[in-house]
Amino acid sequence: MSTLQNTARTYLDFERPLAELDGKIDDLKALNSSGQDGGGVDVSEEVARLEGKAQAQLKSIYAKLDAWEKTQVARHPSRPHFGDYIHGMISDFTPLSGDRKFGDDQAMIGGLGRLRGQPIVIMGQEKGHDTETRLKHNFGMAGPEGYRKVVRLMELAERFELPVISLVDTAGAYPGRGAEERGQAEAIARSIDKSLSLKVPFVTVITGEGGSGGAVAIASADSVNMLEHSIYSVISPEGCASILWRDAAKAETAAGAMKITAQDLIKLGVIDKIIKEPVGGAHRAREKTIKSVGTAIMAALKELQPLESKARIERRREKFLAIGRDLA
Numbered sequence: 035m036s037t038l039q040n041t042a043r044t045y046l047d048f049e050r051p052l053a054e055l056d057g058k059i060d061d062l063k064a065l066n067s068s069g070q071d072g073g074g075v076d077v078s079e080e081v082a083r084l085e086g087k088a089q090a091q092l093k094s095i096y097a098k099l100d101a102w103e104k105t106q107v108a109r110h111p112s113r114p115h116f117g118d119y120i121h122g123m124i125s126d127f128t129p130l131s132g133d134r135k136f137g138d139d140q141a142m143i144g145g146l147g148r149l150r151g152q153p154i155v156i157m158g159q160e161k162g163h164d165t166e167t168r169l170k171h172n173f174g175m176a177g178p179e180g181y182r183k184v185v186r187l188m189e190l191a192e193r194f195e196l197p198v199i200s201l202v203d204t205a206g207a208y209p210g211r212g213a214e215e216r217g218q219a220e221a222i223a224r225s226i227d228k229s230l231s232l233k234v235p236f237v238t239v240i241t242g243e244g245g246s247g248g249a250v251a252i253a254s255a256d257s258v259n260m261l262e263h264s265i266y267s268v269i270s271p272e273g274c275a276s277i278l279w280r281d282a283a284k285a286e287t288a289a290g291a292m293k294i295t296a297q298d299l300i301k302l303g304v305i306d307k308i309i310k311e312p313v314g315g316a317h318r319a320r321e322k323t324i325k326s327v328g329t330a331i332m333a334a335l336k337e338l339q340p341l342e343s344k345a346r347i348e349r350r351r352e353k354f355l356a357i358g359r360d361l362a
Contacts, residue, residue: 112317122324133182142180158201178221207248229254235338257334260296
């Protein structure tokens with residue numbers, strides 16, 4: 035993914051025309067603040083005109099994103115991550131560490147908190163926001179101890195009858211040798227199994243990338259929601275292209291064929307709801323996005339909480355068994 039830098043903003047490659055417009059706006063504002071008259075031109079009017087043009091162009095660009103462009107938006111470095119959601123919508127958050135078997139996985143964060151007064155257990159992958167934190171959190175790719183931590187948190191939620199919330203943002207589970215030696219596949223399978231038999235309401239939101247079993251392990255929920263420009267797939271477009279064509283450069287073609295966008299997946303019955311993002315993506319209005327996610331979670335909980343646990347489990351299992359049954 036290539037990006038362009040303009041002051042503190044990061045632009046994706048398909049946003050180049052917008053970057054140029056914003057650059058002109060910044061130059062005019064700098065000219066105005068320096069006390070110059072702009073050569074007789076009414077700078078404020080020109081700035082307003084260009085800002086209107088930029089907003090219109092932004093809206094036009096994001097109204098017709100293809101699958102590969104959505105993939106780039108889902109991976110945008112300024113997109114809100116798990117820690118941002120915790121800070122922006124969860125009060126009294128108490129992180130819980132460790133799987134009680136091997137250690138604590140920093141890619142998978144979870145704990146207790148309150149969402150608009152509702153006590154919950156919340157978990158999700160944290161990618162990090164700079165080099166230091168990305169290395170600390172292993173770029174959001176959890177090992178088996180991360181998924182065993184998830185099972186422990188789900189069991190805790192059942193014990194205290196607390197709803198479970200998961201926020202998914204990972205390229206996939208960590209594929210390293212050490213993770214495989216410690217039982218990565220078994221840990222993911224047990225996490226999915228626990229998700230499907232969980233006695234309390236379970237809501238998930240795919241906030242960025244939903245990659246492979248690393249995502250499914252914490253997304254087998256009663257209500258599966260996706261942000262408008264997030265992606266959800268069995269493998270990354272690059273991985274798919276490498277397998278099919280032995281050429282990762284064909285990732286754009288793979289993305290279009292894989293049906294990885296929220297708009298495709300809701301038609302296929304894989305997800306339940308699309309959460310609209312602000313114009314220009316979640317990274318352009320982080321607080322607004324976080325508020326929208328909180329509202330969507332509360333709406334899903336309101337629907338799920340009146341159900342008996344047995345009925346909820348049956349409904350959850352049938353939901354996943356039904357995926358793909360009606361496809362020609």
